[in-house]
Amino acid sequence: MQKLVLGVVFIPLLGAAINGLFCWKTRRKAHWIAVPAIAIPAVLAFMILLRVMKGERFDHVLYWWIALGGLKIPVGFLVDELSAMMMSMVTFIATWIHIYSIGYMDHEDDISYARYFTYLNLFVFFMLILVAANNYLLMFVGWEGVGLCSYLLIGYWYEKISAANAGMKAFITNRIGDFGFTIALFLIYKHLGSLIFHDVFALAHELSVPLATLITLLLFMGATGKSAQIPLYVWLPDAMEGPTPVSSLIHAATMVTAGVYMIARSHALFNVAPFTMEVVAVVGAATAMFAASMALVNNDLKRVLAFSTVSQLGYMFVGVGVGAYAAGIFHLFTHAFFKGLMFLCAGSVMHALHGELDMQKMGGLINKMKITGITFIIGALAIAGVPPLAGFWSKDSILHHAFVSGHKVVWFIGTVTAGMTAFYMFRLIFLTFFGEPRDKHLYEHAHENPPVMTIPLIVLAVGSVLAGLLALAPNGGFEGFINRIMRTAHEMVTHGAEHAGGHESGLALIIISVAVAVMGIFLAYSMYIKRVPDPVTMAQRFRPIYLVLYNRYWVDELYFALFINPTVGISRHVLWKIVDVLIIDGIVNGVAGLCSLIGSVVRRIQTGYIPDYAWLVIIGVVIVCGLKILL
Amino acid sequence: MEMTLTYLIGIITFAIGAFGVLIRKNAIVMFICIELMLNGANIIFMGVSKFKGLIEGQVIVLFIMAVAAAEAAIGMAIITAFYRRRGGVEVDKADLMRW
Structure with missing residues (x-):
């Protein structure tokens, strides 16, 4: 082993x-x-x-x-x-x-x-x-290491200024989260005397509730950075500057789910802090809805997927936040397949269109790119939660747990978001793969990619179809498997489920969420294929809402105004012009100036004439010997 | 008496050499004076070696002679080169290494 x-x-x-x-x-x-x-x-x-x-x-x-x-x-x-x-x-x-x-x-x-x-x-x-x-510290090594690689790969085309900036944005935003994470590690070590998981979780119940709440909130702060939740999600849409397979691997399937994994791993700590759990669930639900709303109107193929990733990560946090760690991890697992797949499809489209990302210029591509189109539709059906594809099982498991654990509002937000997810995903598909090609020139040059690119698409598409069926495996399926290490949390949830009426409500919930998803798909179909109601007139009629969504709630601008510009301003006008130039450079230059001042006086002794030196040597010898004799 | 005389000869030789180095400007004369100083020191070493019965004095004298020979070779080479550049061997012509 x-x-x-x-x-x-x-x-x-x-x-x-x-x-x-x-x-x-x-x-x-x-x-x-x-x-x-x-x-x-x-x-x-x-x-x-x-x-x-x-x-x-x-x-x-x-x-x-x-x-x-x-x-x-x-x-x-x-x-x-x-x-x-x-x-x-x-x-x-x-x-x-x-x-x-x-x-x-x-x-x-x-x-x-x-x-x-x-x-x-x-x-x-x-x-x-x-x-x-x-142990937590080694985990932190990996945590920082993936952040580093993410930075390197977002800025892979470093000659492009936007890519370099996006890399920095991701790195610095993650620093803020990591600040909380490290403080949490210090607190854990101070109060439990160890960072090894085994010891920490065995002692977790000895923590007082306020302390555990503080630690877990700080851990969650780390998770919001790494997993792009409110308020630190802003780096993920910009991270799309990197190569598309990177977006697929790092910014959809694996690294961004590290926060969810970390919380599931620390479940013993989080169970002691019910308040943090509520915070996690609420932040997750809010992020899911917020990010999905921004995806509704965006025209950039990859950015829609990025917002979708943020939104789905929100679901995962809802899962772990309501105590259904296994459900959150299950969604993490299925999401890795279908979101990874959709990013690869987007990359395939980009590759065929020479880097074009604007959906308004696409259309009708399914005729040219059969495999990409079909696998993308499979991925979208999976994320929309159409049974029996992967997303259906995991998303419904999360919503079910949210409902039966009494988080009715969270459940409601999650269900609405599921509809929005279905809508924007199929909007993307209809704009990209169906309808009339809007840019004839691009369309003419489009071509299906070689098998080295399409075979991974097919494999992941098969995964997106089948991964969810693991829920039906014996002994509780996927979640039962994960729950073998989370006995206590699991019991808490099942107990809550029985309390709320359990499985009778389950079927109703499934029907509701599937109905919402199908409605989302049909709405997208009627708007973007039938043009009833026409999206352009809709955008005109609800122009304020459209503008807010299109400009992503001006969150980036807000952060610039609140944090970045003041920081840059202070750095430039105080730290640079005063602290650096006047104080630090002043000290360094002052020391150098003092030395040269002394030197300019003392160097007069160096006449350059050998006899003078000889005299000095003799005088020195006489003084030294004289002192030796006298003393 | 014999011991004192030996030391005295050594000291006088050394002092004449040192005096020569200080007052003369001609590099070759200064060089000869340096040799005088070295030999003054050699005499004292030999005296100590003889009267105290220490063999180390003679060893050091051999060292000094070897070093003096090497120094003479290099020193004369430098002086020759200096003469060629400056047209003289007066040491006050060497004034580049000043402030």
Whole structure:
């Protein structure tokens, strides 16, 4: 088991090292190293998963990383149901995205090509560290590492100023969340004396409720940064500046779900703090609705998907917030398939249209790109929650748990959001793949992509169809599997479910949410195919609302006005012009000036004439010897 | 008496050498004076070695002679080069290394 775990975690690092150190050798062939470096771990991770299913677990310290007095931090890995599932999911999705990247990145020059695969492998390594760590600090290493790779890959086309800025925005926004995360780690260590999961969770119930609330709120702050929730979601739409497979892997399927994983992993802490749970659920629901509303009117193919990701992450937080950790993780799992798939489809469209992202210029592409179109529709049906596709099972599980645990408002918001999700996804499809081509020139040049890009689409589409059926597996299905490590939380939820009338209401809830989703699809159909009501006149009639949504509530502008411009202003006018120029430079230059002043006086002694030096030597010798004799 | 005389000869030789270095401007003369100083020191070393029965004094004298030989070779080379550039061996012609 240990060999398997080490193989899964470190083979991607090996791949990154080879491509990173020898990129001038590997060049065009970088993928021959990068793809096996993920595919082999994917197989190994699946073997681990099979063993875990049989009840095997692994919690092993490799070595003590930091041992200072009472502070003992190991490098160790924990493999249980949750992390085994995450490892398999991450490596599986990553393998297909690596393969897809071979086709997608073929316009890059040789060194950039190797650089891309280096970063991608490195990302997978850090993601696996994040999910496999057995203590908070090692998890934080992975947490920061994926943030770093995200920064590098968003800014992959660093010559483009918008890409470089988007990378910085993602990094700095994450810093704010990480600030909370690190404070939480300090508090945990101070009050529980350890950062190892096993010890922390065993002692969690000894924390007082206010303290636990503070710790979990700070942890959640970290999660809002990494998983793009209100108020720190702003970086994710801009992160679409990166290559599309990166958006798919990092900003849809894996990294952004790290916050959800972290909360599910820390469930023992969160169970002690009911207030935080409410906050998580409310923030999740608010984000889901808020992001979905912005996706309704956006015309940028990838940004719609980005808002959709933010919205779906909101669902996951609703799941973990109402105590249904397994449901949240289940949605994480299914979302990785269908959102990863849709991003890859968007990339496929972009690739065919030479980087065009504006949906207003597309249309009718299904005639040219059958595979991309059909797989995209499968993904959209899955996210809309049409049975029996993946999204239906996980989303309904979350909504069901929200309803029966008494969060009626959250349930209502979630259901409305489900309708909005169906609407904007099918708006996207109808604008992109159906109707009349609006830009004939682009349309003429469109073509289906080579199999290296379409096969990953097909695989993930099959995953999007079938992943949800895991809910029907024996012993409680997917959620039962995850709940094996969350017995207490699970009981809490089931107890609540019985209290609220349980399974009779379940069917009604399913019918409602499916009906809402189907309504969303039909509305999109009538508006964007039949043009009844015509979207343009609608936008005219509800112009204020349209403008608010189109400009994304001016949140970016608000942040600029409130935080960024003052910070930049203070930095420029106070920190730079006064603190740096006057004080710091003043000290440095002052010291140098003093030295040169002394020197200008003392250098007179250096006459350059040998006899003078000889005299000085003799005088010196006489003085020293004289002192020696006299004293 | 013999001991004092030996030391005295050494000290006088050294002092003459030092005096020469201080007052003369001609680099070659200064150079000869430096040799005088070294030999003054050598005499004292030999005296100490003889009268105190210490073999180390003789060892050091051999060292000094070897070093003096090397120094003479380099020193003469420098003086020759200096003469070629400046047309003289007066040390006050070497004034580039001043402030």
